[in-house]
Amino acid sequence: MRALELFAGTGGAALGLHRAGFEHVAAVERNAAAADTLRAAGFPAVAADVRSVDFAAWRAGVDLLWASPPCQPGSIAGKRLGAGDERDGWPVTLRAIDACRPTWFLAENVLGWSYHADRCGGDAVACPACDLARIQLALATRFAFSGTWLLDAADYGVPQNRRRLVVWGGPLPLADEGPTPTHAHPAAAEVRGLEPWITMGDAIGETLHRGTCERRLCYPCE
Numbered sequence: 091m092r093a094l095e096l097f098a099g100t101g102g103a104a105l106g107l108h109r110a111g112f113e114h115v116a117a118v119e120r121n122a123a124a125a126d127t128l129r130a131a132g133f134p135a136v137a138a139d140v141r142s143v144d145f146a147a148w149r150a151g152v153d154l155l156w157a158s159p160p161c162q163p164g165s166i167a168g169k170r171l172g173a174g175d176e177r178d179g180w181p182v183t184l185r186a187i188d189a190c191r192p193t194w195f196l197a198e199n200v201l202g203w204s205y206h207a208d209r210c211g212g213d214a215v216a217c218p219a220c221d222l223a224r225i226q227l228a229l230a231t232r233f234a235f236s237g238t239w240l241l242d243a244a245d246y247g248v249p250q251n252r253r254r255l256v257v258w259g260g261p262l263p264l265a266d267e268g269p270t271p272t273h274a275h276p277a278a279a280e281v282r283g284l285e286p287w288i289t290m291g292d293a294i295g296e297t298l299h300r301g302t303c304e305r306r307l308c309y310p311c312e
């Protein structure tokens with residue numbers, strides 16, 4: 091299956107898609123060094139601002155449109171200006187859907203998009219959660235089924251607690267709760283019949299041993 095990826099960064103999601111069997115038609119990223127990294131890893135990087143891209147070239151040729159829009163407009167670490175932030179990547183993402191007509195759509199972002207602003211009053215410009223509701227309505231008119239998930243990457247074997255909002259649309263219904271977790275908090279894993287979360291030490295501990303990191307403090311040794 092073919093994937094078009096927007097806001098591709100240095101390829102974390104690209105690598106996951108590749109491992110899941112997708113072939114990229116393009117991975118759009120405006121940071122030149124990140125685009126070089128994508129290219130070096132074998133992805134067809136397009137080093138450009140997504141807002142300047144003509145998506146018509148990929149019309150009807152995309153099975154999955156994946157987007158990781160900038161998180162700053164929704165993040166609790168920022169001002170949460172939502173649609174009022176000039177970095178907001180949702181409008182161009184919807185434009186790409188209209189131009190490419192992908193079979194499936196998937197976007198990931200910070201949980202902040204699901205939190206209402208104080209006294210938001212239903213204002214989709216000033217409140218990230220109201221804007222998300224507007225985006226969900228827009229997806230509902232473009233796909234037979236759509237929804238959102240709140241997931242933690244650690245529950246799927248990633249050595250990091252990385253909680254994410256996933257927004258999806260497609261021709262078939264997907265499970266309300268998202269993909270079935272494979273891992274859980276160590277205190278609950280056995281009861282639930284799942285693997286315990288993988289720690290950073292499990293994943294890269296050996297590479298941090300003093301023998302290989304002479305000039306740095308070594309966490310396993312500490």
Ligand SMILES: C[S@@+](CC[C@H](N)C(=O)[O-])C[C@H]1O[C@@H](n2cnc3c(N)ncnc32)[C@H](O)[C@@H]1O
Pocket residue numbers: 097098099100101102103104118119120121124138139140141158159160161179
């Ligand atoms: C959250 S990161 C993407 C991470 C990526 N999905 C991964 O798995 O590694 C968002 C990326 O969007 C890029 N970006 C932000 N605004 C952009 C724009 N208007 N056009 C193209 N890329 C943009 C940033 O440079 C950044 O690399």
